[in-house]
Amino acid sequence: xxxxxxxxxxxxxxxxxxxxxxxxxxxxxxxxxxxxxxxxxxxxxxxxxxxxxxxxxxxxxxxxxxxxxxxxxxxxxxxxxxxxxxxxxxxxxxxxxxxxxxxxxxxxxxxxxxxxxxxxxxxxxxxxxxxxxxxxxxxxxxxxxxxxxxxxxxxxxxxxxxxxxxxxxxxxxxxxxxxxxxxxxxxxxxxxxxxxxxxxxxxxxxxxxxxxxxxxxxxxxxxxxxxxxxxxxxxxxxxxxxxxxxxxxxxx
Ligand code: PGA
Numbered sequence: 685x686x687x688x689x690x691x692x693x694x695x696x697x698x699x700x701x702x703x704x705x706x707x708x709x710x711x712x713x714x715x716x717x718x719x720x721x722x723x724x725x726x727x728x729x730x731x732x733x734x735x736x737x738x739x740x741x742x743x744x745x746x747x748x749x750x751x752x753x754x755x756x757x758x759x760x761x762x763x764x765x766x767x768x769x770x771x772x773x774x775x776x777x778x779x780x781x782x783x784x785x786x787x788x789x790x791x792x793x794x795x796x797x798x799x800x801x802x803x804x805x806x807x808x809x810x811x812x813x814x815x816x817x818x819x820x821x822x823x824x825x826x827x828x829x830x831x832x833x834x835x836x837x838x839x840x841x842x843x844x845x846x847x848x849x850x851x852x853x854x855x856x857x858x859x860x861x862x863x864x865x866x867x868x869x870x871x872x873x874x875x876x877x878x879x880x881x882x883x884x885x886x887x888x889x890x891x892x893x894x895x896x897x898x899x900x901x902x903x904x905x906x907x908x909x910x911x912x913x914x915x916x917x918x919x920x921x922x923x924x925x926x927x928x929x930x931x932x933x934x935x936x
């Protein structure tokens with residue numbers, strides 16, 4: 685029997701972009717032209733756009749958030765909990781994006797608390813990891829990835845593997861127009877898979893989708909998506925344009 689092909693994940697990360705009107709127009713345009721059922725297509729949107737979650741879903745798009753706070757409730761002005769995200773229609777959340785790590789000083793310890801809180805509330809977690817340019821040049825990228833995964837997943841049991849997705853996003857490739865080569869992406873995905881295997885055993889680790897992110901555009905998406913070790917893409921800038929996002933969904 686031929687094994688069924690695993691669906692590929694296409695996840696957009698809108699960052700701090702789009703009003704409700706712009707989000708609605710985008711979803712409408714996608715609905716007009718994409719064959720969404722082929723893949724798992726999802727958008728990590730600003731909190732405000734979660735109010736449109738049913739509209740996204742009606743058009744075949746899963747919707748998630750880009751951050752959360754690990755406490756359940758309380759005096760944490762400006763923060764949003766996992767339960768609140770679920771209540772607003774999010775099914776997943778990005779945690780540990782390099783912009784959160786660098787601009788908002790998020791440590792692996794804080795990221796770990798966020799991961800545990802999101803998983804135990806029932807959200808899928810896309811845990812983002814990736815090395816800096818200097819770490820790559822100095823050959824320290826494996827140590828960096830290993831630490832981000834091991835510390836980020838500290839105390840997370842194997843039963844949560846089916847809610848876990850890992851995105852490998854080298855910092856030097858994010859928003860630079862200089863994506864990783866397919867060889868680098870493959871090498872780092874294989875390395876992340878090995879770390880996950882050490883943590884959870886090979887079978888569980890193989891079930892965790894690994895996404896590549898960093899300067900993905902329609903011209904390079906297909907090559908990444910045809911690699912065995914790459915189970916999907918995390919796309920920033922190109923996910924803001926319905927035209928470009930549709931091309932990627934359709935593997936053009
Ligand atoms: P980019 O961003 O596609 O614009 O490089 C990727 C990301 O930050 O997730």
